[in-house]
Amino acid sequence: MLSRAARAGITVPNVLGLEKSSIRMDFIEGKTVKDSLNDLPEKERVWVSKSIGEMASFLHKSGMVHGDLTTSNMILKDEKLYLIDFGLGKFSQKVEDQAVDLFLLYEALKAAHYKYLNETWQNILKIYKQNYSNAPQILKRFEKISLRRRYK
Numbered sequence: 001m002l003s004r005a006a007r008a009g010i011t012v013p014n015v016l017g018l019e020k021s022s023i024r025m026d027f028i029e030g031k032t033v034k035d036s037l038n039d040l041p042e043k044e045r046v047w048v049s050k051s052i053g054e055m056a057s058f059l060h061k062s063g064m065v066h067g068d069l070t071t072s073n074m075i076l077k078d079e080k081l082y083l084i085d086f087g088l089g090k091f092s093q094k095v096e097d098q099a100v101d102l103f104l105l106y107e108a109l110k111a112a113h114y115k116y117l118n119e120t121w122q123n124i125l126k127i128y129k130q131n132y133s134n135a136p137q138i139l140k141r142f143e144k145i146s147l148r149r150r151y152k
């Protein structure tokens, strides 16, 4: 999944080798988005949000879902945003799977970055919609999932 994500244009750690049950990869010496987003200046925060939107659109466009698209799994280093932790990832073009991927992202922002929830979400969606032609369908399902959760 790491190599497929890289081919899809997503910045991920370089895979150095595969062993029996482990993957050797570059260590990204940076800070997670979870630990830095709330302290970033507005300009950078907007850049990070748009980069998250781009990441999500590239993933979904290539038929991948990450499975744990939270800010703990994104690392900032040298003006680049790395996506890690594909342990729950899978290949899926299903509207439901991709909408759930976005829903987890939204919930993660709500939990850890509530102050900037609206701003970051709008910037993420702006780029997601620009890059991904299925976005309207996915977002429609996203709304359905939100309602489902709300009335449970």
Ligand SMILES: Nc1ncnc2c1ncn2[C@@H]1O[C@H](COP(=O)(O)OP(=O)(O)O)[C@@H](O)[C@H]1O
Residues within 6 Å of the ligand: 013, 025, 026, 027, 028, 029, 030, 032, 072, 073, 075, 084, 085, 086, 087
């Ligand atoms: N390639 C990497 N470079 C730098 N830090 C990493 C890398 N992979 C994982 N980490 C760090 O380890 C933490 C846990 O790894 P992760 O792959 O997210 O596993 P999980 O969340 O399933 O425990 C990450 O949140 C990150 O802080």
Ligand SMILES: [Mg+2]
Residues within 6 Å of the ligand: 068, 072, 073, 085
């Ligand atoms: Mg993780």
